[in-house]
Amino acid sequence: MDVSELTPVKAQRRSFREARIGKLVCISALLLATSVIAGCTNDHISFLNPQGPIAEAQRNHYWIIVAVVMIVVLPVIILTPVIVWRYRYGGNATYRPKWSFSWTIDILIWGIPFVIVAVLSFFLWSATTALDPYKPLSSTKQPLRVQVVGMDWKWLFIYPDQGIATVNRLVFPANRPVAFELTSATVMQSFFIPALGSQIDAMNRMVTRLHLIADKPGSFQGKNMQYNGKGFYKQRFTALAVNDDAFNAFVKSAREVGRPLNQKQYEVLARPSTGDEAAKALGASWVGGAIRFSQVPNGLFSTIAQGPSIDWDALDNASSVNRNASASAMRNEHAMAARDNDKVPARNGEIAQ
Amino acid sequence: MTTPTSRYPGLNLGKGHAEADNACEELVFGFWVFMMSDLILFGLLFGIYVTMLGATAGGPGPHELFEMKSAFIETMLLLTSSFTFGMASLALKYRHDKGRLVAWLVVTLLLGLAFIALELHDFSSMASKGGVPSRSGFLSAFFGLVPLHGLHVTVACLWLVALLAQIAIYGLDKGVKTGLIRLGILWHFLDIVWIGIFSLVYLGGLT
């Protein structure tokens, strides 16, 4: 019944198969290693080469998880071919067909993963709370407020304190926190600058929040991660961290070179189009892949966030609505800003302003 | 003294209906499982309703649209119909003759149909006040939940008519008995869901 029964061909085939499994294991491990290390050679499109403290913390956390989980994964990858070889049918190893339980082993195989999950849970909890997108970043400098409107298929960036806006170009000072409020003018989208930090969803009639900071000046890729139609693959933008002088120059140039964002402009902008198509429709310049607006009505963002139909008359007359709200960093997130002032509890039970 | 053990949840036909009792064990168990999945459907719609209570979008809300009087009458109709179905079930189990059974079943059917008629009337009067599902999220949630229950009641009434026809053709055979036991479960289930609707939607909305 043993090896003697096997023809030479069969035995050879058998061992060949075992070797192939071994080879496959090596290939798989190698491929995975290559995969995860891959990110080290790129320019600011990935958190594996972080450009800010949040992305850096995320990268470190990622490697910690991989390392810790390897404790349970590596034994499987290594021991499986060993077991298959040692206890092969043609071999002479111990054979205990009725052995099917051992308390010691069971305690180990339940216990060790349990401990690992407990350790990882600790890291998970602290990292999740520390890297919460809604959490304002501690810094000596006041955060720059940017309001983001996701459209089909471009991003509108409103600088409420500077009174300007751009499409597809986010310029901000390096080493200063940026406090984002996000909404969508259409369907669900996801705002993401990988080199700096987390993505966050932008949804119609809701406001979400994000806080990012860049260590030093640089250019980072930004994109939408939630499929929203034909122009999804083109819904990308450039995020530029610059020094303070350059930032002031940018604001100044937007005020000089840009056009005011009024109802007519907005309605053209809101049509389904990518950034460059919108620029063409507006007859605006598309220099550096951006449209600049020199003036933005106060409260435009919160009006967009209230629903698809915008009351432009009210905007023209209204004084600043939300100017003060987020500067004091309240947790207003996820307020369903319904028109009829229904008070829906915001996150953590605080009522939305 | 030995108490007879239940072979399946709910009213057991017992030894007097040996063949049907045997068949019921599996059939009724399966029907309860089906009811559980139906309960999840309703539960989710209740959840949706609660999250959309505030989404009236400037349109009419519970106070403008709900009438306690008709809701109360509907509740009474359903509760009574559950009682009459219970009487029918007892007649089936203990009397072994068609007369009373059919009488109770017909009364149940009439009550059920009255419930549906009144509910339809309610919906149309709501619509005349602007209470249509296309008006707001809140109204969509209402019209998702309550008519689903009404649809279930309609199906139950149809099933009841079919069973009455089967009684006329086959008499009280095994198929009719197992059908009645299962319809009874559905009927009482719908009654309980209505209690939930009455409490959460109508009472909750009007306070």
Add this chain to the structure above:
Amino acid sequence: MSHFLDMLFGRLGWDALPFWTMLQDHSTLSIINGVIATAAASMVVIGALVTFGLITWFGKWRLLWSDWLTSVDHKKIGIMFIVISVVMLARAVIEASFMRAQQAVGLDGGFLTVDHFGQFFTTHGTIMVFFMAMPFLTGLINYVMPLQIGARDLSFPVMNSISLGLTAAGAAIVMISLMFAPFSTGGWSGYPPFTELAYSPDAGVDYWIWAVTLSTLSSTLSGINFAVTIYKKRSPGMHLFRMPLFCWVSLCTAILMIFGMPPLTVATALLALDRYLDFHFFTTDLGGNMMNYVNLFWAFGHPEVYILILPAFGTFSEVFSTFSGKRLYGYNTLVIATMAIAVLSFTVWLHHFFTMGQSAHVNAAFGIATMLIGIPTGVKVYDWMLTMYRGRIRMSVPLVYALGFIVLFVLGGLTGIVLANPSVDYQVHNSLFLVAHFHNMLIPGTLFGMLAGTNFWFPKAFGFRLDERWGYRAAYSWIIGFMLAFFPLYALGLLGMPRRTVTFFEPAYLPWTIAAGCGVIFILFGGFSLCVQLWRSIRERHLNRVPVGDPWDGRSLEWSISAPPPEYNYPVIPQIYSRDAFMREKDEGTPYQRPDRYQDIEMPANSAMGVVIAATGFLMAFGLTWYMWWLVIASGVVALVAIILRGFVRNTSRIISAREVQETHERWLDIVNHTPGVSRAQEQTTANRGRALPPINGASQ
């Protein structure tokens, strides 16, 4: 007249034909895509014509009707489920190949239009989940579970046939969308508001809604059927803790189906109300809240992925223990782990949308719950390794799949733990990292499990073994192909490449997309090998017959009867005394006993209900999609009348006489007694007629 035609055809117009756009727009890109779409539609038409033609040529319509379509035998229904899933697997793999090819050449462009690509990823996902994986596992459980518990059929055979009909109707809807395009571009998850009328006004999303609805109804009914069968139809002595592990996973899968499908039924129904009757559940205006959809969808979606994986776990449990010649290690532990997984699967759904703006504490809580599920899963993996430990391992085709599974699945589990951490998920959510992770679970997990199960139980179902050479080729191709096609996607996700993107502009992605494209070639060869395997096996079936029915020295009841089994499975319902009931008999030297008495067997009669529901379900769905209201009403009425009339049927069973049972059984026992047993070394030779030699000599214990 035109009004009449409008009513007749609804909104179905010439522009629904796949070559229509190509005729209007003569650009190269449009023509390429038009040709692809038309070729696909032609495959459907040709496939249908060839099938109908062959059946007519060989005069098999009557047989098809009486022996298959109206049969309520769980074995036949199981096989038909698997046939559906294999056909749909072929289509969805081709769709995946197109997407991979597009991304391999797609830097800054490519050959697929955005819309076409959108339909590709939507149909690929929808088919693989609802019309490949679900039917496959439903078919496998359908076939195997009743045999393993010593039952003659499921508890509700006609409902089983109806489940099959509903799935067939859904699959037909997805297939016919090739002829009358387009299909949805909203992904298999169909998030509103993108899938609302305002943003997707054409028939695509409606196709998706009704196909998915048919599938969820089918699975809910199957779940009820499986659960009641396991609770009520186990043979005497088959306590729950004596069931094979495959039956435990079937039970947990069934419970997940019963409670996990309704949220999707609700989600698609509410979306349909929004689209058809101007409701505002998820719209952008008038109070709609799309977050409700997301919660509903994933309240379904997470139990769903456990529905997809548990049957594979069950199959692998059987495979590991059978091909190690050893008892399954830690049976009780495995049962507890399976139940833990089933329960916990309802507590983690939020991890599918960590980025939707919940508070950190909510995200963290769900993240920890997600990691907790990893514990019982990890325990299972170790239990399987311990099953092989101190066994006598035979590298059969199912075991190759199982070994590929064990190594690759834990890597997928690692990336799952990565994704379970919200702070890291914020970086890789909706990227190709996520895509690689779930394919890493589904291909080495679900697909390998189903393929292993097919190779394992095929001889039982059809009476002859599958060709092993091409079986090995298929297995290795799938393993290598999977690694090459999907490990690069991990890199791409870490580099920030989103999912569902038709093309990209970062040259850094290109080497990886090309590598992934190469992997597809191996996968296609794997698919090809499966076809060749089946072809050769059928051609050489006389050489590989295993009439005694135990080709692998199996441990559970199903191996104790003939291959193929008689319609009633067991001539006498067996009495059970332990786990691994058949192996116990072989160990004690008492297999293949002749019963003292035979009795008449009552089997459920055939029924056309499944066919009726399939036809009316398909027509209703098609009518709803294209606004052909007359068709919806007519088929709805027919379905309703059929269901009501079914209640009036009283002749629901047929009797197989004791004499017939005795003749069939004793003829088979004759064969058994004249068949020599073979050792495991001859398992893959023609000497294996399905009878096993007693336990290996020299085994200590």
